[in-house]
Amino acid sequence: MPEHVLIILNQPSVEAPAHDPKAPSFTIADVGRPQLSVMDLAATRGDGIFETLSVCGGYPQAFDHHLARFARSAAMLDLPVPDLVAWAGAIRAAVLELDAADESFVKIVLSRGVEGAEAPTGWVYAAHSPDHAQVRATGISVVTLDRGYRHDVASTSPWLLAGAKTLSYAVNKAAMREAARRGADDVVFVSSDGILLEGPTSTLVFRRGDTMVTPDHDLGVLDGTTQANLFRFAEARGMHTAFERPTLSELLGADAAWLVSSVRLVAPIRRIDAVDVPMDSALTAAMNDDLLGLRE
Numbered sequence: 621m622p623e624h625v626l627i628i629l630n631q632p633s634v635e636a637p638a639h640d641p642k643a644p645s646f647t648i649a650d651v652g653r654p655q656l657s658v659m660d661l662a663a664t665r666g667d668g669i670f671e672t673l674s675v676c677g678g679y680p681q682a683f684d685h686h687l688a689r690f691a692r693s694a695a696m697l698d699l700p701v702p703d704l705v706a707w708a709g710a711i712r713a714a715v716l717e718l719d720a721a722d723e724s725f726v727k728i729v730l731s732r733g734v735e736g737a738e739a740p741t742g743w744v745y746a747a748h749s750p751d752h753a754q755v756r757a758t759g760i761s762v763v764t765l766d767r768g769y770r771h772d773v774a775s776t777s778p779w780l781l782a783g784a785k786t787l788s789y790a791v792n793k794a795a796m797r798e799a800a801r802r803g804a805d806d807v808v809f810v811s812s813d814g815i816l817l818e819g820p821t822s823t824l825v826f827r828r829g830d831t832m833v834t835p836d837h838d839l840g841v842l843d844g845t846t847q848a849n850l851f852r853f854a855e856a857r858g859m860h861t862a863f864e865r866p867t868l869s870e871l872l873g874a875d876a877a878w879l880v881s882s883v884r885l886v887a888p889i890r891r892i893d894a895v896d897v898p899m900d901s902a903l904t905a906a907m908n909d910d911l912l913g914l915r916e
């Protein structure tokens with residue numbers, strides 16, 4: 621069985637001009653062969669959306685949440701409406717094709733397609749995940765970086781697509797390189813008016829007493845699937861959960877903080893802007909165990 625799998629969606633959208641519900645909705649492709657046109661707007665403009673799902677013990681995690689977010693991102697970019705039945709089938713097929721591993725991931729991509737062709741491109745790529753055990757145990761150092769937008773950017777300037785999972789991650793990657801230049805592992809973005817937002821590829825969560833806190837979704841941050849699972853976990857343990865507009869001083873005063881995301885899962889923060897902060901190793905381990913054990 622292969623260590624990575626590529627599936628091309630034949631009809632990624634329900635709005636395709638010649639949409640035929642009886643035609644096979646996807647084709648398993650050769651990962652080693654070129655597949656994407658150099659004129660695809662995914663490549664030339666980053667004009668599209670994606671999702672990355674964790675696969676634990678063969679089960680894609682937060683399946684419905686990822687697909688709902690995919691559809692919402694498509695709507696925010698005025699992309700053709702994704703055929704979620706076809707995408708769900710392709711994701712499950714990719715996972716079945718993949719050589720069994722404890723932790724894998726599936727990345728799904730929908731682009732506006734080849735320039736001028738008026739037909740979206742869609743594919744599903746599945747592979748084994750890198751080993752994140754070390755980082756889950758020892759933690760990460762982060763720096764706060766100004767994202768350059770106010771906290772209300774999602775409502776004042778929806779064309780900036782804050783909160784959509786677009787393919788345009790060059791800025792997020794640049795922020796990660798800036799973190800590395802400053803000797804840190806990761807980033808917490810801050811709005812230009814001082815509200816903590818999210819990481820370039822993760823959601824910020826922190827614990828204040830018995831309350832788990834995350835930045836409010838109306839701050840133009842991604843509605844995180846991992847954070848949602850962790851809030852369910854916390855509530856099942858009798859903890860409280862809250863969506864807030866946190867500031868750096870609140871984060872520095874927290875009992876523990878994490879950057880959480882699919883694939884890497886829960887990464888405890890041990891240092892913020894060169895200040896050591898407390899970690900809650902027992903809770904971190906319990907949260908990662910819970911996520912790894914989910915069989916949705």
Ligand code: PLP
Nearest residue numbers: 821822823842844845846881882
């Ligand atoms: N925020 C951003 C900007 C992201 O790119 C991601 C994941 O890639 C997340 C948050 C975390 O989302 P999830 O937990 O659904 O992976």
